[in-house]
Amino acid sequence: MVNVEWAALADGNIAEIADLARRCMVRDGGLRATTSPGFLARRYAGAGVTAVGAFGDGELLACGAVRPMKAASAIAALVDPAHRGRGLGSSLLDRLLDVAKRQSERLQVETESLTQEAHELFLSRGLRQTFAEDVCRCDLTRPLSQIPLPQGIRLEEWTANNQGAFYEAYQASFADRPGFPGWSQEQWIDWLVDDEFLPQCSLVARTADGTPAGFVACAEGFLVQVGSIPEWRRGGLGRALAATAMERMRRHGDTEVFLDINVNNPASAALFQRLGFSVIARRARYEPLANGERSQVSSPVT
Ligand SMILES: CC(C)(COP(=O)(O)OP(=O)(O)OC[C@H]1O[C@@H](n2cnc3c(N)ncnc32)[C@H](O)[C@@H]1OP(=O)(O)O)[C@@H](O)C(=O)NCCC(=O)NCCS
Incomplete structure (x- = not known):
């Protein structure tokens, strides 16, 4: 010894x-x-x-x-x-x-x-x-399944002009999460956007009249947040947003993507398990x- x-x-x-x-x-x-x-x-x-x-x-x-x-x-x-x-x-x-x-x-x-x-x-x-929270990983070298958007929904990449729509979607979809911090738009963007943030893989979903219905935000090798506003849940929006962002990350050159899922979030765990993520820690x-x-x-x- x-x-x-x-x-x-x-x-x-x-x-x-x-x-x-x-x-x-x-x-x-x-x-x-x-x-x-x-x-x-x-x-x-x-x-x-x-x-x-x-x-x-x-x-x-x-x-x-x-x-x-x-x-x-x-x-x-x-x-x-x-x-x-x-x-x-x-x-x-x-x-x-x-x-x-x-x-x-x-x-x-x-x-x-x-x-x-x-x-x-x-x-x-x-x-x-x-x-x-569980740290989850998905291999991006394998083909990803194509997931159609719900009818009437269109996606827009993050730009300097639509951050208000992203924030609106974030607030409406995360407000019912335990410990929701209630940040202002400035605080949320400050938390989200750093050198690793990927605007081209971050998307806001809008209905035909332009109302934000959901969003996904990504950074290098990380899917940071995805949310659907309550009226749009269980219709495939969350899955389509996550899958589209993952395909964009793959095209950007990422070979794997990670994310964290709080253990009190079974909806998110089910969504990402079905998209091919597994828990690594x-x-x-x-x-x-x-x-x-x-x-x-x-x-x-x-
Ligand atoms: C998690 C969330 C994004 C799912 O969005 P959604 O648009 O309802 O998801 P989808 O309709 O695409 O569902 C995809 C799959 O996720 C799972 N799922 C979604 N909501 C679920 C729930 N409430 N209970 C169990 N499984 C659920 C199911 O497997 C579902 O597939 P199915 O409907 O064929 O059974 C949404 O509930 C949400 O915005 N929650 C608050 C924010 C959040 O927790 N985000 C994730 C952490 S970053």
Whole structure:
């Protein structure tokens, strides 16, 4: 058995953390982007971050960090699949919880690829799951099925002149989702449009009189949002919007497309499963139980 030594980590350890993240991804699944040095540096290095690693024979076997966020401290951690089941994860989590509790009144534990063991560990430390979404992937190298638009509907690409129609469709289709943020058009566009946004694959659906009925928004390799306004649901609009956007992404050169589906959204899960997506990981967040609250008995890991 390897002797384990704990040490503080710094910016110079990011390459080792990236290697560890890749070993974890092979076992647990997840997005390649979550193993990139840039993604990891935002969690394991920088101002106000406390990062710690467990080394055995000079190799990084586990690491974790507490980083300050606006109103809470966030904890992230990784344990090498070849060294699980020997207490490294629980010892790491206990250290990180101690740091986080000293730093902030609120804390959250995040994972990009939840495992059953991690879920049980979090519950055993008085945490509860407050957010979970499945990361899904679809291969775009295979032929995609042609899906006709509902009658009377036409599609328009994103331009400088029709963003109001996109926002109208977004608001009307997402207003009934739990946790709908109620953003202004400016806030939503600010959230949606960055260097990776694909205007040519983002479409608004309009009825014959021009009223927005639905939309789809895409970024490089990602289908970010799709929505149908309630009056147009279950008529094939959501499926047609998603399929048209995927075909455009394929023509743009993408060979695969990813998306996130909240576990509380069975309509979306059914839609994308039928379009050929499969779940590759579950992202999740846990927070301490409120006073008097009981721990979950079930274990919601797919
Ligand atoms: C999810 C959503 C986009 C579906 O749009 P839609 O226009 O109703 O979808 P479609 O009519 O094309 O349905 C396609 C398939 O999705 C599934 N589906 C859609 N709504 C469903 C529901 N309420 N329950 C179960 N399955 C559902 C079905 O498999 C359906 O096929 P079927 O009608 O042949 O059974 C729509 O419900 C919506 O806008 N929801 C709010 C926003 C949202 O959650 N977006 C997805 C996350 S980004």
